[in-house]
Amino acid sequence: MIAQDIEKVLLSEEEIENRCVELAHQIEADYKESGDTPIIVGLLKGSVPFMAELIKRFEFPCEIDFMSVSSYDGTESIGDVRILKDMDLSCKNRSILVVEDIIDTGRTLVEVKKMFKNKGCLDVRCVTLLDKPSRRVCEIEADYVGFEVPNEFVVGYGLDYNQKYRNLPFIGVLKPEIYQ
Ligand SMILES: O=P(O)(O)OC[C@H]1O[C@H](OP(=O)(O)OP(=O)(O)O)[C@H](O)[C@@H]1O
Numbered sequence: 001m002i003a004q005d006i007e008k009v010l011l012s013e014e015e016i017e018n019r020c021v022e023l024a025h026q027i028e029a030d031y032k033e034s035g036d037t038p039i040i041v042g043l044l045k046g047s048v049p050f051m052a053e054l055i056k057r058f059e060f061p062c063e064i065d066f067m068s069v070s071s072y073d074g075t076e077s078i079g080d081v082r083i084l085k086d087m088d089l090s091c092k093n094r095s096i097l098v099v100e101d102i103i104d105t106g107r108t109l110v111e112v113k114k115m116f117k118n119k120g121c122l123d124v125r126c127v128t129l130l131d132k133p134s135r136r137v138c139e140i141e142a143d144y145v146g147f148e149v150p151n152e153f154v155v156g157y158g159l160d161y162n163q164k165y166r167n168l169p170f171i172g173v174l175k176p177e178i179y180q
């Protein structure tokens, strides 16, 4: 039913799953080399489907946790990043892999990385399912990127429009009449 609101599919479920396998191998090789046991920190809520798909492929030791930060109201980045829920685990002297669904303006990742550094983390990396470089206002890149997307508001696979469409198993663009 909600799929009827989609104008076009940008990334199919199969494409996303295949890319998750590649990303997981790359990440695993890097952490095996460093010997670290990282904390994989998902940023709620958008990262949940991607994080689930990714971590089940990891064979190295890791711990998982979640944080909730918010910087969006509808489709608008509101600039300041608020922490709504902090991690449960202590991150001092730990390696952190932040899991994001999308890097857009880059404001969220800049603030989150700053926060982890201030808390005494050894190493902070980021894996994002999507990267929208054309919208960047902060100079920041993720260490691992699933796909680059054009300057369009995308939904599905965790990404929402006003909290809806996160449960779509693919990434798509909504029909223009939905944004009323
Ligand atoms: O690069 P930026 O412009 O900062 O945008 C990226 C952030 O915006 C979205 O989060 P949102 O605050 O909408 O929370 P959500 O994951 O619950 O949808 C998304 O999940 C990223 O965390």
Ligand code: HPA
Pocket (backbone or CB within 6 Å): 072, 102, 104, 152, 153, 154, 155, 159, 160, 161
């Ligand atoms: O394109 C997007 N879609 C959903 N949420 C987002 N948060 C930043 N950019 C986006």
